[in-house]
Amino acid sequence: MNIKLLGHTQLSEGFLDSIYTEDLSDISASQIVALTAVRTCYSPLKPSEIVSTEGAKYFGQSASDGEGGSEADRLIRHIIASKHTSTLEHITYTFAIEGVSRSLLAQLTRHRVGFSYSVQSQRYVRFGSGDKSGGFGYVTPPSVSEKATMCGGRTGDEVFSGMMQTIQAYYNHLRGMGVPAEDARMVLPNAATCNLVLTVNLRALLDFYAKRRPGNGAQWEIADLAEKLREEVVKVDPWTAKFFK
Template sequence: MNIKLIAHTQLSREFVSTLLNEFEGATDGQMVALSAIRTCYSHNKPSEIVELEGEKYFGSAAKDGEGGSEADRLIRHIMRSGHLSTTEHINFTFTIEGVSRSLLAQLTRHRHFSFSVQSQRYVKLESGSKSGGVDYTKPETINEREIPDYQYYDEGWNNYQAQEVYESFMREVQRTYDKLRKAGVPAEDARYILPNAATCNLVLTGNLRSILEFYGKRASKQAQWEIRELAEHMKAAVIEVEPWTSSFFQVK
């Protein structure tokens, strides 16, 4: 699994050019959040909120005693009150590589994510193709486990390794896929034999609210290991560019 944040919400050059003040420590995401939050409660125009109210919020210590600036306090208040639509204006785009179709199925259960997924119809998966064949994910629980009294193709092998059973099946999947393709079966039909373990690549975009909700459900111990790993990678990437979000990543 390889996860990279390739884009996130940034202030436009036009908007930055209108700002007469600089607010040390404030991120672009925070300024977008402040604009959205205060638009709901302020008589000022949305385009003027950062300039007119920025010093009050970014230049003053938080009055709730929980650290940070008044902007941090305001965002904490909004998050706790459930006014989460104001966090939907902050977006993050990730490249996600080498994850299983099983994980992809779980991802699509989450709303407000946008996906662009590598196609098994147009990307050929023959052994000699540019893709190098069918790649797959192998759970750690498969490794070094024995199957008691396992009769492997009537050869009488006992305590056969689960890892070899798994990999043997995947080799057979590749051989069968290759045979179907050589027989003239289109890739869009040959792909029907591919298992959930087959890997894929995708681009995913989500807003802050959807990412926090995803993390809350998928970082828990009850979630499967692969999607837990993805949730932690996404969290780390978001916090790196928007550190103020760290306290909002909570497991439900």
């Protein structure tokens, strides 16, 4: 599994030129968007005026709740605690997700609200051994790899990889008979890997992580994905770290 953050919420140049002149180097675009969304709900100001008018107060003053950070951090903590998290839907992240199983994909796409998917097609991408793909990749569950010996003295990995090779051979044979890829794919297993692009807003991602994080009963592969998504987000928006739970 390989996860890369392709893009995330940024501010337009026109908006940057209009906001207050304090140093913004330590303030992420997502925090500014979050503050704008939250304060719009309660302020007589126009959304475009929020940061230029109130930015110094919220980003320049220490949090009054004693929990650290700025007043903006306190406000975001407050709205998350009060479940007013619709204001976080304006913050988005786009990821490249590579080499995950179709089994994981089936679980992932159960999360629909706030998620957008573009998935590698087994209909249009050919997975024969002689195709550009070089054949289908697959994910081996750790529980299989842990089996040192099985019937006939073979390891779990040997049994599993042998099955994958057999499936590949049958896929190749069907394609060689003229069966179109969209039909030959029917023999491909849940273990077959795929790639996708995922865009998700912060509210939906926090909800996803709460359900799928390691140690919360989720299957190992999607739990691993949840943790890697969290790591990518926290790299660019450290202020979000405390809300992944």
